[in-house]
Amino acid sequence: MSWSLYLSMMKSHAKMLGGFIYGAVAYIVLIIWIYPSIADMKGFNDMINALPEGMRKLIGMENGINSLADYIAGEFYGMLFLIILMVYVILTSTRLMARLVDQGSMAYLLATPNSRVKVAATQAAVIITGLALIVAFTTLSGIAASEWLISGYELDVPSFITFNVLTFLIFLVIAGYCFFISSSFNDEKKALGISAGLTLFFYMLNMAGKLSEDTEWLLNFTIFKLYDPIKMINNETNALLTGSMLGVGALLLFGGSLIIFKRRNLPL
Amino acid sequence: MIKVKNLTKRFTPEKGLFDLNFEVKKGEVFGYIGPNGAGKSTTIRHLMGFMKPDDGSSIINDLDCWAKSAEVQKLIGYLPGEIVFLEGMNGLDFLNLMQKMRKHKMTQKRDELIERFQLDVKTPIRKMSKGMKQKVGIIAAFMHDPEVLILDEPTSGLDPLMQRVFIDLILEEKKKNKTILMSSHSFQEIERTCDSAGIIKDGRLVALEDIYSLRTVQRRIFEVKVKKESDIELIHQSQLQTEIMGEKTAHITVQGNDQEFIQLLSRCEVEHVDTRPQDLEDIFMHYYDRREVAQ
Numbered sequence: 001m002s003w004s005l006y007l008s009m010m011k012s013h014a015k016m017l018g019g020f021i022y023g024a025v026a027y028i029v030l031i032i033w034i035y036p037s038i039a040d041m042k043g044f045n046d047m048i049n050a051l052p053e054g055m056r057k058l059i060g061m062e063n064g065i066n067s068l069a070d071y072i073a074g075e076f077y078g079m080l081f082l083i084i085l086m087v088y089v090i091l092t093s094t095r096l097m098a099r100l101v102d103q104g105s106m107a108y109l110l111a112t113p114n115s116r117v118k119v120a121a122t123q124a125a126v127i128i129t130g131l132a133l134i135v136a137f138t139t140l141s142g143i144a145a146s147e148w149l150i151s152g153y154e155l156d157v158p159s160f161i162t163f164n165v166l167t168f169l170i171f172l173v174i175a176g177y178c179f180f181i182s183s184s185f186n187d188e189k190k191a192l193g194i195s196a197g198l199t200l201f202f203y204m205l206n207m208a209g210k211l212s213e214d215t216e217w218l219l220n221f222t223i224f225k226l227y228d229p230i231k232m233i234n235n236e237t238n239a240l241l242t243g244s245m246l247g248v249g250a251l252l253l254f255g256g257s258l259i260i261f262k263r264r265n266l267p268l
Numbered sequence: 269m270i271k272v273k274n275l276t277k278r279f280t281p282e283k284g285l286f287d288l289n290f291e292v293k294k295g296e297v298f299g300y301i302g303p304n305g306a307g308k309s310t311t312i313r314h315l316m317g318f319m320k321p322d323d324g325s326s327i328i329n330d331l332d333c334w335a336k337s338a339e340v341q342k343l344i345g346y347l348p349g350e351i352v353f354l355e356g357m358n359g360l361d362f363l364n365l366m367q368k369m370r371k372h373k374m375t376q377k378r379d380e381l382i383e384r385f386q387l388d389v390k391t392p393i394r395k396m397s398k399g400m401k402q403k404v405g406i407i408a409a410f411m412h413d414p415e416v417l418i419l420d421e422p423t424s425g426l427d428p429l430m431q432r433v434f435i436d437l438i439l440e441e442k443k444k445n446k447t448i449l450m451s452s453h454s455f456q457e458i459e460r461t462c463d464s465a466g467i468i469k470d471g472r473l474v475a476l477e478d479i480y481s482l483r484t485v486q487r488r489i490f491e492v493k494v495k496k497e498s499d500i501e502l503i504h505q506s507q508l509q510t511e512i513m514g515e516k517t518a519h520i521t522v523q524g525n526d527q528e529f530i531q532l533l534s535r536c537e538v539e540h541v542d543t544r545p546q547d548l549e550d551i552f553m554h555y556y557d558r559r560e561v562a563q
């Protein structure tokens with residue numbers, strides 16, 4: 001990794017990253033802040049239970065809202081945060097590699113005595129840092145907001161943290177294949193299109209798979225199968241196993257990106 | 269210092285590079301000339317290790333440019349043909365980043381070059397004119413005092429004054445025994461600085477000679493306007509290759525016989541002499557013809 005390139009990239013990247021962090025933090029704080037009024041609302045769970053089962057699964061409320069943790073997981077991690085992280089990872093991975101090759105500024109980075117692997121590893125470090133920062137800030141604000149902003153509702157902090165680490169790892173894998181795509185293409189638009197298309201496809205498989213039992217098999221073909229916020233936050237998944245699988249997957253994807261970038265012709 | 273051996277890259281059967289061979293010795297300045305799309309930048313991309321040859325190899329200081337590209341970069345200063353910098357920086361930020369990535373600490377030469385090219389380095393790069401960007405590129409290529417300079421159309425975008433500054437810079441580096449390869453569309457530009465030149469067309473090297481022999485085969489066409497019609501007759505009857513364009517105007521082609529041309533003019537009453545701008549094919553008709561025959 002080239003430290004000076006890393007710093008310079010983080011600097012030019014800061015504004016966009018700041019925007020994403022701000023969005024995620026503001027929303028989780030808001031949603032926690034209104035929790036007491038929803039929890040006190042009598043008919044809410046009845047209303048939820050009246051929905052068809054597939055629908056309830058989709059919006060992440062199979063059993064209605066029973067705790068603050070369920071609520072945060074279903075309302076925030078299952079919806080907006082998912083979108084924030086998907087958009088961030090797709091945009092950033094494309095910008096860090098394919099865009100520089102497409103525009104030609106990669107030529108300057110490679111015209112220094114830093115190998116391709118080193119340059120690509122630095123770019124990978126930038127997206128990993130960004131993702132980690134978004135998740136970390138969100139975790140901290142979630143914990144802080146449930147401690148100080150509302151009273152009478154407990155959040156199990158250790159399982160909330162474990163859950164966030166898993167969320168980070170899942171999106172690290174998504175970042176991994178987006179980065180791989182970004183490292184393989186010369187055309188920024190193509191890289192963006194393929195990353196976004198693939199991720200959307202995985203997401204749709206996930207939706208279709210949750211709709212009914214007949215379609216459940218579709219879940220085997222999507223990374224989002226592993227992302228079930230309510231189960232994860234309630235420790236109903238094997239965090240260690242899933243976590244290490246995801247970690248290995250991410251490592252392979254990023255490693256593969258470096259290798260493909262090292263070997264290919266660049267039209268710089 | 270720079271060796272290109274049987275370098276071949278086929279984009280399509282007609283496009284690409286085909287069996288290129290040339291060598292630039294240490295301390296030599298090599299001009300690489302050819303029309304648009306000839307393959308100059310493609311050759312340079314191979315030297316920089318951006319592209320993998322289909323066949324053959326390019327070598328700098330005994331290191332293979334593809335396999336050892338990071339090591340080769342230690343020796344090189346590179347100016348790309350199409351300069352694009354990282355976004356969201358000003359000129360100085362960019363130059364600083366380049367120096368740090370090279371782990372090069374001395375700023376003396378950089379500041380000297382900034383001064384020389386009269387560049388306002390604090391300008392954000394996206395607000396820079398083409399010439400300003402070119403200057404940043406030139407400074408980035410020269411500031412770490414590299415052994416080998418690889419410059420792709422270095423003077424494009426520079427005004428005539430800055431072109432002079434650039435040529436002086438090249439001549440200085442040449443005195444310091446630096447090895448330089450520069451590409452260009454124009455023979456005139458190469459002529460002033462280079463020791464030898466290669467002419468490339470459609471991915472094939474059509475000539476590889478020292479600059480003096482190229483000069484003798486270079487064709488220049490002069491447009492001569494004389495005062496009297498009898499002078500036109502005189503021109504017409506001379507041994508030179510001439511073409512009468514009007515009552516008092518003629519085009520005279522000169523190729524190594526400058527002396528006869530001057531003698532002819534001295535016998536006429538000349539009103540006006542001008543050179544016609546020409547493309548490379550005009551200048552090096554000799555070489556292009558020879559290739560066509562060979563095919």
Ligand SMILES: Nc1ncnc2c1ncn2[C@@H]1O[C@H](COP(=O)(O)OP(=O)(O)OP(=O)(O)O)[C@@H](O)[C@H]1O
Pocket residue numbers: 267279283284302303304305306307308309310311349453
């Ligand atoms: N990556 C590529 N894939 C396919 N064809 C390419 C690629 N790069 C270059 N070419 C083709 O190879 C030929 C040579 O291009 P090159 O850029 O080397 O020309 P050049 O001599 O530098 O021209 P110019 O004077 O316009 O800069 C062109 O016909 C170009 O279209």
Ligand SMILES: [Mg+2]
Pocket residue numbers: 308309310349420
């Ligand atoms: Mg070119």
